[in-house]
Amino acid sequence: MTEPFPLPTVRSPERQTLEEFLDYFRGVFIRKADEIDDQQARLRVGASDLDLLGLVRHMAGVERFWFSQALDGSDDPDFWSNPNDPADEDADFHYGPGDTLADAVAAWHSAVADARERVSAHASLDDVTAIDVGPPDNPARYGPRSLRWLLVHMIEEYARHCGHADMLRETIDGVVGD
Amino acid sequence: MTEITQLPLDPEQLPAGDEAALLLSFLEWYRVILIRKAEGISEAGSRVCLPPSELTLLGLVRHMAEVERSWFRRRFTAQDAPPLYYSDEDEDGDFHPTDTDTMTDALAALRAEIAYAQQVTAGVPMDTLATAIPPTQRIAGWQPSLRWILIHMIEEYARHCGHADLLRQAADGSVGD
Numbered sequence A: 001m002t003e004p005f006p007l008p009t010v011r012s013p014e015r016q017t018l019e020e021f022l023d024y025f026r027g028v029f030i031r032k033a034d035e036i037d038d039q040q041a042r043l044r045v046g047a048s049d050l051d052l053l054g055l056v057r058h059m060a061g062v063e064r065f066w067f068s069q070a071l072d073g074s075d076d077p078d079f080w081s082n083p084n085d086p087a088d089e090d091a092d093f094h095y096g097p098g099d100t101l102a103d104a105v106a107a108w109h110s111a112v113a114d115a116r117e118r119v120s121a122h123a124s125l126d127d128v129t130a131i132d133v134g135p136p137d138n139p140a141r142y143g144p145r146s147l148r149w150l151l152v153h154m155i156e157e158y159a160r161h162c163g164h165a166d167m168l169r170e171t172i173d174g175v176v177g178d
Numbered sequence B: 001m002t003e004i005t006q007l008p009l010d011p012e013q014l015p016a017g018d019e020a021a022l023l024l025s026f027l028e029w030y031r032v033i034l035i036r037k038a039e040g041i042s043e044a045g046s047r048v049c050l051p052p053s054e055l056t057l058l059g060l061v062r063h064m065a066e067v068e069r070s071w072f073r074r075r076f077t078a079q080d081a082p083p084l085y086y087s088d089e090d091e092d093g094d095f096h097p098t099d100t101d102t103m104t105d106a107l108a109a110l111r112a113e114i115a116y117a118q119q120v121t122a123g124v125p126m127d128t129l130a131t132a133i134p135p136t137q138r139i140a141g142w143q144p145s146l147r148w149i150l151i152h153m154i155e156e157y158a159r160h161c162g163h164a165d166l167l168r169q170a171a172d173g174s175v176g177d
Helices: A014-031 A052-071 A101-120 A147-173 B019-038 B057-076 B103-121 B146-172
Strands: none
Touching (some): A052 A101, B019 B103
16 A cells, blocks of 8 residues: 555644645545456446546646646646547546556656645745636636635645545445545 | 425635635535535435435535534634534434424535624634533643634535435435535
8 A cells, every 4th residue: 555644733834734635635536446446447326427547637737737737837748638539638547448657647646746845846836837827718717826816726626536535435345544 | 396405606716715714604605515415306306315424415415513612612612502413312413303393304404504704703813722622622721723723614514415425316316515
């Protein structure tokens, strides 16, 4: 099993608290995909089409998008593409029969390592993204996002997907918790 | 059918907000998303679960009323506020509604706890420590800052909204915020 990250310290300054919460939830999230096979990673519950393979691919892409492409304006390519539909913006969730959880987890680890390096190179939470990220029809509508905004957003995005992952993993093998 | 609560200001519109503005805005966003997941659903729909998980939308709303009450009444302001739903006999009583408990009552309880929390956090510096030191807390003298409490509440709501996403979709097909 991947080791859990320690619980966030309770009386720390802003930046340290945000980074500790984000790391904590990265750990909770990726542990949901530990020790399951490619078939289990494709299991779905209820009426939802979410599964752990799609979620891990999604969060690898989210890390790369926000910290590399948006924050630093890099031209790193997207991790995933849909061979049947190059314009598919949900290619992370639309994997093929040969796609593996191992590849998804490896992509996620590499995106997270890169994200940590990029964040540590920014001295201030007031630093803003190199590109505007807004509604698809008007990306410049709200202007660039601060690193502060980005860290809070990543915490809630991970936490919500951890909620999805909780239900999936419990259905797969009964494993619950952080 | 009751009216559905409007979404608050989308935190997307505060790309350069300061710490307090951002944390309070993201927390408000998720409070309303959970409430919206629970509104406009039948009492039967509020009890749909996806076994083996025993979570239901009704249980989640009752749980978050307890969580708000615990953090902002008992810990942040040291108010003497006993639990609403759980007890020594059933420590997960919030997740165990009886046949006569209703979503209407649960939402009213959640809204009352949220109103109190909003009142005691408005304008308060983020380094402010919780007033109460729970005697049973595993770390002696464990008093988190308001900053920690707010970020914790955001992730707690967001995670339960992830549960609510799947429950609401299973109940009536509704998705999204």
